[in-house]
Amino acid sequence: MAHAYTPGLKVLHETKIDKERRLPLKGTVTVEKGKFVTPDDIVAKTDLPGNVQMVNVANQLNIDADDVNDAMIAKEGTSVSKGEMIAETKGLFGLFKTNVTTPVDGTIEVISDTTGQVVIREAPIPVEIDAYMSGSIKSVIPEEGVVIESEGVFIQGIFGIGGESRGDLAVIVDNREDEITEEMLTSELEGKIIVGGSFISLKAYKKAIQLKVAGVVVGGFNYFDLEDILGYTLGVAITGSEDLVTSLIVTEGYGKIRMGTQTFDLLKEHHGKFASVNGATQIRAGVIRPEIVIPLTKDQLKGDHKDADASEGIQAGSLVRVIRAPFFGRMGKVIDLPSELRKMESETMVRVAIIEIDGKNVEIPRANLEMVETD
């Protein structure tokens, strides 16, 4: 049977989820294999090298770089406190001395007799990594981090902003066509992950931030409104480091687009459960999509597993979503995958799929289809 590979976003009822939690530099792993962790538990920690300040002692004392070593009171390796004198000229008969003080607390790392610069390194910066989701430690990467294993719901969005967040899931619309409006947002939603249907306006999203909502999951958002939130025009889709109280996860795309049925129904089914979300998106080689993870307990699992990594191609009968105009955002069923190239209205010659949308068969380039992977 004809089949084709096409990118797809995962909407999985029940799957094994592995999450790697890795330090930016080598450090200490604080948990052992097999231990059960909750999202706030620290799993690894390290110290990043401290910031560096450079002080040009030769310039400040008006002496040659060669003479800097003689003028230094604090030698390489000594600890110094902010405001402490680190170098001083001999002066004239012990008078008219000039000196240099350190602008920060730190350690004298280097004294250069070529440039007259003194390098002062500040105290190390501690970094801790938490577990992000509840689960058990599947494996330990020595000195670097851990892999946490869990079972539950795993949903990918198409685009997001803001990093990791978590809270109880609250579906606040009745159906997937509905927008999240300002009126729906109340102080009770503080710390929750709210789910809407097709759209959230800039005003409503700003209100969610104001109310300290932990995250918003919604079908669409306006591209041009991002600038207002981020403070710059988003030129390339690499996000996740924004300092936002409320992470935003868009499941379908820019504009007003109703949320996919599978996604909406699944989120609705788990209304009230605790979820971890991450808005980080990277659309480049090594693509990262935003995600919603709802770990389930043993008694909540039904046992009909599907591996999160399994992705099959589309074939006749597959459920797909059209991801470019015309028919953008529509779902359909694959009827046929003809092998020969077809000419589109744009005269582009492409491989197509015949899709049934609302009872009608239409030709869509395979590149413009997204597999809806469900279990």
Place this chain on the structure above:
Amino acid sequence: MELKSILATDCGSTTTKAILIEKIDGEYRLSVRGEAPTTVEAPFEDVTKGVLNAVMEVEELAGRKLLDGDNIMTPRNGEEGVDIYISTSSAGGGLQMMVAGVVKGMTGESAERAALGAGSIVMDVLASNDGRKPHEKITRIRQLRPDMILLSGGIDGGTTKHVVELAEILAAANPKPRLGSDYKLPVIYAGNKNASNKIDETLGEITDLDLTENIRPVLEMENLKPSRDKIHDLFMEHVMQQAPGYKKLMSWTDAPIMPTPGAVGALIEMVAEKENISVVGVDIGGATTDIFSVFQKQFNRTVSANLGMSYSICNVLAESDLKNVLRWVPFDIDEKELTNRIGNKMIRPTTVPQSLEELVIEQAIAREALRLSFIQHKAFAVNLKGVQKERTISDAFEQTDSGESLVDMMELDLMVGSGGVLSHAPRREQSARMLIDSFLPEGITQLAVDSIFMMPQLGVMANIEKEELAEDARNAAIEVFEKDCLIRLGTCLAPVGNAKPGAIVLIVELTLPNGDIQKHEIKFGDIVRIEVPYEPIKAKLTPGKGMDIGAGKNESIETTIYGGVVGIILDGRGRPMGISTDPKQRISDLSKWSKAVNEYPELKV
């Protein structure tokens, strides 16, 4: 050894492309090509898998054996295997470098030019006078994590203080390479030779330091080649070693693997030298746009890192402004809807335009991406700054005047476009229009596109250093470039100047090879297409009053020009070219120009 068959691959970030070149009846021709997804990332994490898959496709199409299990068969044994196998690579994001120089506009710029010329992406240029405080520079170095750093500064015998200061900043940052944590970051020092010992003292232990000749031994001269060669060596020795599967790939190839843009640049440089012409080459991709040029025998390359047609399409919009994109769209469209559509292309980068309206919008954005990239290129491809007068480095600190751009559109002979939006446009007329509208060639300019983007493979082929192979490989590269790689679109004739609407700006008399004589006139504000194939045509070009077609105002020219798959395009829109700000007039003009070259099917909007 006589080269009879050459296998070449280009491992891109998404696709690995393989071509087979064979000598048949005394001439080198592309015989078949194949491609397969690149396998640098999980679950494969071995680039050779993708190479083997692409070669397997070539094997099937060529109908002869090239692989022996998981090995490429070299040397050739009768009908089996190939004489040599070569490759380029840009997988894993290509070569990402940071460069440093004492004065931003001088050694900083020379270092940038060397790094770009070697095919790398320059993430940042550090300089003593870049306005950043030392701790800001240190933070920046740590954040970027480049694959390699090129440090330069000072003329030989000049002051050493500033360049050592830069080295101290690098040492304090103690940068870690992007790939792999178990090796030291390669740093190339190409500055004042008198500072070499101090640089070694400062950086020798914590980095993998390599010393080479000064990039700017005297103010009046740039010496980029030693640094460029060193970058290629270290790319092979360090960076490639860290990428999954490359050790194996390197053991297969008969010449060092080159970074893809480095190979393209080498080819363009060679073509310009051989034909003694000025060339502009452009490769517009999903994330970046590369521009290469050779003017006055000087090669330059720039990478506009965030101007591309998918991953960075929104950045084109941000940098050019929506109005500038819309001026190329011959219909009215809601601005908010348009930005959402472009945003959706960014987050779903692999989609293709199905409707004509989508295609027109995409090509409008391409015009702006190309235009902006070319502005950046013109600003960078300049004569050396700070020459003519004898100065010391400290004088040079105060010097702010910039060098003159080498790019002279009237001097330009050949423009080559490549990248999806240019190479795969449904009609070649669209590619020609995009090149003309965004680069605005002046006088007589030949246009071409690289049909299947094989310039990288040909570039590495032209640079094989093994003596016994070098000449044959170089000839093969040139022959295939001319016969199979380039699709000759035709020639653009664009008189420079302005005139009143309706005034005649150019009269063209053509004598075709069969003796037929044609006479054409073009009025100001019009475009005319003359359909003639790629063959030498004698032409007499007489510019209208106040216009210049290359010999000066009002001066006519007799020369030989070439047609092509599109033909000869007379562009009477003047230079500089203006587009009406009145929407009605703009739409009418755009539709008229489109129709003149048969750019689009009838647009129903």
